[in-house]
Amino acid sequence: MPIINSEKIDVDDMVSTKDINEVDLLYNLKNRLNQEKTFTNVGPTLIIVNPFKDIKNIYCHDRIEYYIEVEIKIFKKEKKDIR
Numbered sequence: 001m002p003i004i005n006s007e008k009i010d011v012d013d014m015v016s017t018k019d020i021n022e023v024d025l026l027y028n029l030k031n032r033l034n035q036e037k038t039f040t041n042v043g044p045t046l047i048i049v050n051p052f053k054d055i056k057n058i059y060c061h062d063r064i065e066y067y068i069e070v071e072i073k074i075f076k077k078e079k080k081d082i083r
Contacts (some may be wrong), residue, residue, distance in 0.1 A: 013041040013070075039067060044074045 009028045014020050020042065029049055032040055036055045040047045046067060057063065 010035070010037075011040075013043070015041070015043045039063070041067075041070060041074075044071065046071070 009017075009024055010031050011017060011028060014025055014028060017024065025042070029040055029047065032038070033049050033051060036051065036058075038049045038051055038055065038058060040049075051058075
């Protein structure tokens with residue numbers, strides 16, 4: 001069941017929703033940007049939205065490490081699913 005037009009959607013990875021559609025993706029990106037969350041995954045793809053303003057610690061070591069770990073987990077899961 002799609003979320004379509006949900007103002008409340010806020011997920012780190014859009015793949016965790018049941019259906020992915022353009023409207024929900026855009027709402028999610030908008031809502032996350034309003035919370036100064038500029039990084040959003042869609043499976044193995046990382047979307048980064050330019051906030052056009054300074055956001056403290058946007059590229060800090062901890063945040064970069066977090067997304068590296070997310071990508072490693074996704075890669076391992078995909079590799080396991082292929083077998």
